[in-house]
Amino acid sequence: MEDAGSRWTRKHLLTLEELSxxxxxxxxxxxxxxxxxxxxxxxxxxxxxxxxxxxxFFEDSTRTRTSFTLAASRLSADxxxxxxxxxxxxxxxxLIDTARNIExxxxxxxxxxxxxxxxxxxxxxxVQCSIVNAGDGAHEHPTQGxxxxxxxxxxxxxxxxxxxxxxxDIANSRVARSNLWGLTKxxxxxxxxxPPTLVPRAFEKLGAKVVHDFDSIIGEVDVVNMLRVxxxxxKSSQFPSVREFTRFFGLTLERFHRCKPNTFVMxxxxxxxxxxxxxxxxxxxxxxxxxxxxxxLAVRMAVLYLVTQAx
Amino acid sequence: xxxxxxxxxxxxxxxHLAAQIAGEFAADAPLNIIGVRTRGEVLAARLTELLQSRxxxxxxRGVLDITLYRDDLSEIGPRPLVKPTKLEIALDATPAVLxxxxxxTGRSVRAAxxxxxxxxxxxxxxxxxxxxxxxxxxxxQPDYVGLKLSDVPRTHRVNVRFSETDGGDEVxxxxxx
Numbered sequence: 001m002e003d004a005g006s007r008w009t010r011k012h013l014l015t016l017e018e019l020s021x022x023x024x025x026x027x028x029x030x031x032x033x034x035x036x037x038x039x040x041x042x043x044x045x046x047x048x049x050x051x052x053x054x055x056x057f058f059e060d061s062t063r064t065r066t067s068f069t070l071a072a073s074r075l076s077a078d079x080x081x082x083x084x085x086x087x088x089x090x091x092x093x094x095l096i097d098t099a100r101n102i103e104x105x106x107x108x109x110x111x112x113x114x115x116x117x118x119x120x121x122x123x124x125x126x127v128q129c130s131i132v133n134a135g136d137g138a139h140e141h142p143t144q145g146x147x148x149x150x151x152x153x154x155x156x157x158x159x160x161x162x163x164x165x166x167x168x169d170i171a172n173s174r175v176a177r178s179n180l181w182g183l184t185k186x187x188x189x190x191x192x193x194x195p196p197t198l199v200p201r202a203f204e205k206l207g208a209k210v211v212h213d214f215d216s217i218i219g220e221v222d223v224v225n226m227l228r229v230x231x232x233x234x235k236s237s238q239f240p241s242v243r244e245f246t247r248f249f250g251l252t253l254e255r256f257h258r259c260k261p262n263t264f265v266m267x268x269x270x271x272x273x274x275x276x277x278x279x280x281x282x283x284x285x286x287x288x289x290x291x292x293x294x295x296x297l298a299v300r301m302a303v304l305y306l307v308t309q310a311x
Numbered sequence: 312x313x314x315x316x317x318x319x320x321x322x323x324x325x326x327h328l329a330a331q332i333a334g335e336f337a338a339d340a341p342l343n344i345i346g347v348r349t350r351g352e353v354l355a356a357r358l359t360e361l362l363q364s365r366x367x368x369x370x371x372r373g374v375l376d377i378t379l380y381r382d383d384l385s386e387i388g389p390r391p392l393v394k395p396t397k398l399e400i401a402l403d404a405t406p407a408v409l410x411x412x413x414x415x416t417g418r419s420v421r422a423a424x425x426x427x428x429x430x431x432x433x434x435x436x437x438x439x440x441x442x443x444x445x446x447x448x449x450x451x452q453p454d455y456v457g458l459k460l461s462d463v464p465r466t467h468r469v470n471v472r473f474s475e476t477d478g479g480d481e482v483x484x485x486x487x488x
Contacts, residue, residue, distance in 0.1 A: 032395065033395050036395035036396055036397075041429075041431070042429040044429065045379040045429070075379075
């Protein structure tokens with residue numbers, strides 16, 4: 001008896017938009033099997049022994065880069081770190097040339113984060129090795145989307161039929177886009193919440209509900225996913241003042257008390273405590289924030305394992 | 312060569328296996344019975360039950376998923392789903408019986424031994440299989456055998472089916488796909 005749907009054929013993980021619900025579930029199910037590895041006394045399996053993964057990050061990251069590095073080492077792959085600073089990129093080398101040179105050293109997987117939307121997809125068309133998108137501009141962050149799906153599924157036992165609010169700077173958020181694709185494919189209802197400048201109505205075309213009044217939906221959602229206020233963009237005219245943002249869109253204690261009793265609180269990190277989320281909630285029993293980080297490791301192990309096994 | 316064994320045959324084989332194991336271990340000493348997913352897990356559960364009915368009182372059971380330890384993934388068709396290994400038992404300094412449905416090339420057993428090694432150090436490990444078929448590629452031999460088949464053509468498969476996973480008990484030798 002073979003497992004139903006046990007066919008994984010993708011060599012790359014570029015977006016959640018292009019995956020079917022079945023493929024997303026296959027990654028999540030694989031992650032369930034891999035989560036156990038991190039509970040062993042020897043936290044390692046030989047699945048990717050002799051393979052090489054390169055972290056190619058053209059943007060800052062702590063969590064994602066560390067998580068991919070640890071995921072690779074739990075699978076016994078060797079890891080190289082590449083960063084823009086101090087590399088030939090600062091001498092004017094193009095992204096594709098950089099990637100081809102990395103690949104020429106015999107690399108099996110390139111994990112790439114880049115400020116340009118589509119960077120990972122572009123690379124996947126020009127190199128032979130596997131490409132994993134770790135964030136491309138405001139486009140997608142598929143492993144974050146997957147770990148959010150995993151965490152919600154683990155908490156509720158299902159995703160279908162849940163109402164999930166994603167709150168904050170949706171327009172500039174790759175986390176929001178990957179979540180939106182993943183959640184809608186798996187049958188959840190997504191409500192995007194924020195000021196009109198940051199949550200354009202155009203998102204309704206992707207199957208989400210767009211709401212500019214957080215309080216109007218706070219009592220009816222199962223999950224609240226609070227996005228980070230991106231200070232690097234806060235000076236733009238799109239963004240209200242920090243105090244105004246917190247008052248209307250922050251998850252304050254007062255607002256939290258109007259949630260359903262089992263509402264699950266998530267945040268992709270890094271958090272601005274006291275701005276988009278109050279500390280008492282972030283550290284409270286309904287917060288899944290650190291669980292998200294733990295699950296991120298299992299999900300990334302699953303992704304690295306699957307892209308190298310495709311064929 | 313006989314190529315089909317029915318439910319009564321399978322019951323006899325399992326009984327025979329349990330008797331072999333019971334003959335070598337003391338009923339009042341700790342013993343770990345560890346099944347290799349999927350059908351080794353079923354067989355381990357049945358053996359445990361039979362041993363308990365023979366008053367073995369200190370048996371702990373574990374399950375191994377060897378997917379990540381295989382060296383022949385590309386040869387076994389569709390990507391198998393990786394499932395959790397369940398070994399929340401005291402492995403160290405305790406004997407372990409590793410249980411699988413069929414031993415063929417020996418590569419799954421090799422993978423299972425490597426996996427066990429990542430969890431602990433049993434005092435010794437024995438191998439119990441329902442079917443021992445010819446075709447070994449590694450120097451690995453079972454200690455307890457339910458049925459020995461020594462002239463199965465290389466192109467044929469020995470399929471063990473259990474009611475828990477496949478709706479009925481049987482062992483069938485069939486041409487490979």
